[in-house]
Amino acid sequence: MAITSANQLELLQTAEAVAREKMIDPGLVVEAMEESLARAAKSRYGSEMDIRVSIDRRTGRATFTRVRTVVEEEELENYQAEMTVEQAKQYMAEPKVGDQYVEEVPPVEMGRIAAQSAKQVILQKVREAERDRQYEEFKDRAGTIINGQVKREEYGNVIVDVGRGEAILRRNEKIGRESYRPNDRIRCYIKDVRREARGPQIFLSRTAPEFMAELFKMEVPEIYDGIIEIKAVARDPGSRAKIAVISYDGSIDPVGACVGMRGSRVQAVVNELQGEKIDIIPWNEDQPTFLVNALQPAEVTKVVLDEEAERIEVVVPEEQLSLAIGRRGQNVRLASQLTGLDIDIMTEAEESARRQKEFEERTQLFMDTLDLDEFFAQLLVSEGFTNLEEVAYVEQDELLVIDGVDEGTAEELQTRAREHLEEQAKKALANARELGAEDSLIDFDGLTPQMIEVLAKDGIKTLEDFATCADWELAGGWTTANGERVKDDGLLEPFEVSLEEAQGLVMTARVELGWVDPADLETAEDDSEDEDGDDLIAEEDAEAAEEARD
Known part of the structure; x- marks a missing residue:
């Protein structure tokens, strides 16, 4: 041709x-x-x-x-x-x-x-x-809601016609046991758009927390306008969800605005999500207060927050325990996802038993180490003393406030505590030397003999060994594996060494060994101070502007 x-x-x-x-x-x-x-x-x-x-x-x-x-x-x-x-x-x-x-x-x-x-x-x-x-058209639409028409279902995955292409709603992205027939209308969240060898793949979701947030944005004009912000969403798709909202206008109630007149707004979202129950919770910067709100409808008696471990202990009345945990742990699990904290729930009786056990252990410690009778040891614990170091090195005035303690008694208590601590230190140092700890590590400032003993047991026997340690190996920390937070135990964690202190010790060791130039550290600190200063200036400018407006 x-x-x-x-x-x-x-x-x-x-x-x-x-x-x-x-x-x-x-x-x-x-x-x-x-x-x-x-x-x-x-x-x-x-x-x-x-x-x-x-x-x-x-x-x-x-x-x-x-x-x-x-x-x-x-x-x-x-x-x-x-x-x-x-x-x-x-x-x-x-x-x-x-x-x-x-x-x-x-x-x-x-x-x-x-x-x-x-x-x-x-x-x-x-x-x-x-x-x-098709890729250019949809790549910027990720994170939005799209309406489509069901074309077919393959092995539980739904193929959706979205106009100028096809998208896939995977089996694990459907709510509960949803089933669709060809030509059914469907509303989904565009979770991801990827360019692959066989063409662009558009992945949809109906279980993503963002899907609920986008639905509320469509139903609540105040969210769309930015007056109300959705701070966090946690879902058990098809069953229950919690959503935290905050209002930037003092005259608008964020919870009421999301609920709507006679529940019309939230009901529209519930209907789209196959009857999923939704708890709308006011956001609070104070984490314990926010957690109390997140655990609704359960009543909370007491909250203890461990910021470093990102864990929180919640005490509830006995009759509120099942409500706080929820069916199959649903309520506490959603509250944990919403706040980003690991939550331990206990009853008032359990907390009381734990506190009693701690009281008895500390009492026995003082009885054994300071040669005290039970009554006097209990007095020390009642005044807030938890270990020998506090007794040995506290100001004498704090001991004198205890009934029956005069200057002579206070001095005798501190002498006994210091002698016991010195004896423990000598034993720990001897054990460390037997384990092979070298003088370079023993003479390093910042490590106690007990710390050196623990390090030596783990094979860290020289300053070079110590300088190669990571801060989390010493202070411990938390990692996320398969969606769950896992505790990493640190070698010096029993001595209450924080992550920042561990970083400082390791960096000091590297400087002493000549691995790091001190000038580089000073430059890094100056840069950090400049950033802090800029933040402070910005805050002061903001405060001045606020005063001028007033």
Whole structure:
């Protein structure tokens, strides 16, 4: 088949028809045709030739050209597509390396196989252009809600027609046991858009917490306008959810606005989520207060927060325990997700028993180590003393406030506590030396003999060993594995060494060993102080502006 003047315009008409059908640029279809014709010409003239085809965008005329590039003589490899400067002088006046000589060649007769090959090239290019167009259209829509129509269901996954493409709602992203039939209307959250070998993949979700947040944004104008902000969402899809909101306008109640007149707004969201019960909770910067709100409808008696471990202990009345935990732990689990804290719930009786046990253990400690009777040891514990260090090194005035303690008694108590601590330190140091601890570690400032003993037991026997430790190995910490927070025990955690203190000790060791230049540390500290200063200035400017407005 030769491209004659009779069918030249058909090329453009075909390109425009395909572009309209696939909603892509006609120029891309024409480029695909040019590539397919060039491939067919190479099969006729030789695959080593650099044959190019150009189709006139107005007339449809296809021009076939052969291109040869001028190269250095020693780089000449392809005699059909390259030539040396000497050879180029036959065709060009002053040839230079890199110049190209272009000559027109006769159009080729395309046989059935060549025509079929050209068709495949065009189809492939059109598919690629269609995929690019679809990816560009949807990549910026991730994180939004889209309405679609169910096309089919494959192995529990729902294929959804979203207009100019298809999306997939995976089995684990459906609420409960939702089932859909072809042509059903469906509303989903676009969770992710990825470019893959088989084309862009649009992943939908109906279980994502963001889906609920977007639904509320659609139903509550105050959220859309930014007057009310959704701070956190936790869901047990299809069953129950908690959503924390805050209002930036003192005259608007965030909970009431989200509920709506007679519950109309929240009910619209509930209906879309297959009857999922929703608790709307006021956000509070104070974490214990926020947690008390999050555990509604249960009543909380007491809250103890451990900020470093990101754990919180909640004490509830006996009759409120099952309500606070919820069916299968649902209520406390959602509250934990909402606050980002690990929650331990106990009854008042359990807390009382634990406190009694701690009281008895501390009492026994003072009886054994300070040679005190039970009554006197209980007095120390009642006054808030928890260990020997507090007794040994506290100001004497704090001991004198205890009934029956005079200066002589206070001095005797501190003497006994210090002697016991010194004896423990000597034993720990002797054990550390037996374990192989070297003087470089023993003489390092900041480590007690008991700490050195623990380090030596773990194989850390020199200052070099200590300097290679990570801060979390010493102070402990928390990591998240499979969605659950896991405790990492630190070697020096029993001595209440914080993460910042561990960082300081390790960095000091590295400086002493010459691994780190102290000047670098000072520069880093100065940068940190500058940032803090900028923050402080910004706060002061804000306060001044507020005062000016007042």
